[in-house]
Amino acid sequence: MTSSTQFLDAIPYLGSGLGYRREIGSRILDAGDRVDVLEVVTEQFIQAEDELAALVDRFPVIPHGVGLSIGTAGPLDREYLRSVKRVSDITGAPYYSEHLAVTRAPGIDIGHLSPVWFTNEVLRAVIDNVHAVQDFLGKPLVLENISYLFDIPNATMTQAEFFHRLVDATGCGLLLDVANVNVNAQNHRFDPVEFLDSMPLHAVVQIHMAGGFWSDGIYFDGHSEPMDEATWQLLDVLLERVPIRISIVERDANFPDELTPLLDDVDRIRRAISAVRAPVMAPPH
Numbered sequence: 001m002t003s004s005t006q007f008l009d010a011i012p013y014l015g016s017g018l019g020y021r022r023e024i025g026s027r028i029l030d031a032g033d034r035v036d037v038l039e040v041v042t043e044q045f046i047q048a049e050d051e052l053a054a055l056v057d058r059f060p061v062i063p064h065g066v067g068l069s070i071g072t073a074g075p076l077d078r079e080y081l082r083s084v085k086r087v088s089d090i091t092g093a094p095y096y097s098e099h100l101a102v103t104r105a106p107g108i109d110i111g112h113l114s115p116v117w118f119t120n121e122v123l124r125a126v127i128d129n130v131h132a133v134q135d136f137l138g139k140p141l142v143l144e145n146i147s148y149l150f151d152i153p154n155a156t157m158t159q160a161e162f163f164h165r166l167v168d169a170t171g172c173g174l175l176l177d178v179a180n181v182n183v184n185a186q187n188h189r190f191d192p193v194e195f196l197d198s199m200p201l202h203a204v205v206q207i208h209m210a211g212g213f214w215s216d217g218i219y220f221d222g223h224s225e226p227m228d229e230a231t232w233q234l235l236d237v238l239l240e241r242v243p244i245r246i247s248i249v250e251r252d253a254n255f256p257d258e259l260t261p262l263l264d265d266v267d268r269i270r271r272a273i274s275a276v277r278a279p280v281m282a283p284p285h
C-alpha cells in the first residue's frame, strides 16, 4: 500500500453512531435510524462471527481493536492478525482502527494501553508495523490518540510530530479521540486547541467522543459519564478545521436505562458535523 493518503480520501461519510456494547445491544438495535454507524471492539467478536454478521446486516460497522500493540518493536502476532482480518473482512469496513499504543512487551501482555516512546527508533518500528498491518488487512489503518497519565521521559519528538511522520511515511489515518485530547490537556496542563493545530488533521477520518470523571486531582477517561462542555467546545474547534466522516460516542460503563441521553449526543454530533458539510453529504439513511 502506498504512503499517500489517497486511500483515506476514498473513505465515505458514514455519519454519527455509537460504540456497540452487548450490555445495551438490544437498545441500540431498537434505536433504528438514530444510529448511522456502529463501532465494534474487534476482540469481542473474534469468537462471535455470526453475531457480527447480524450487526453488519443492520448497520455500517467499523472494527476497532485494542490488542495490536503497534508500538511494540519486532514481529506482529500473526495468529492474532489473522483473527483481526476475519473480523475486518466480515465488517467490510473501509479501514481498520487501533490505538497508537503499546499493550504488549515481548512475552508479556501489559493489559492496558500504554503510550509509545516518541523517538526515531520507535517511529521506525511503528512505520514497519503499520505497513505490515495495512498490507495484511488490505485496507488503511487509522490510529487513535490515547490518554496517558505519565509522559515517557527522554522523548526526542512530540506526539504530534510522531503522528505527522507516521502519516507521511505510511498513509495511515487518524482517529481523533476528542475526549482524550481534553483529558490529556487537563492532566498535563496544555492548550488543547494548540495541540489540535499541531496534529496532522488532514488525516483525520473518525472521532471518538466520551465523558470522564475526576478522582484525586486526575481526570480519567472513564467512558462512563456525560461529555463535559470542554469536549463539546473542542469538537466545534475541530470541525472548523476539518470535515469528519465518522463519529462514535463511546460509553463503557454507567449505561443509562434508556439510551436517550446517548442518542441525543449522537444527534447533536451529527448536527454539528452536518452544519459544516456540503448539503449533498447528508447522512446515509
Ligand SMILES: [Fe+2]
Binding pocket: 144, 177, 208, 250
Ligand atoms: Fe477512544
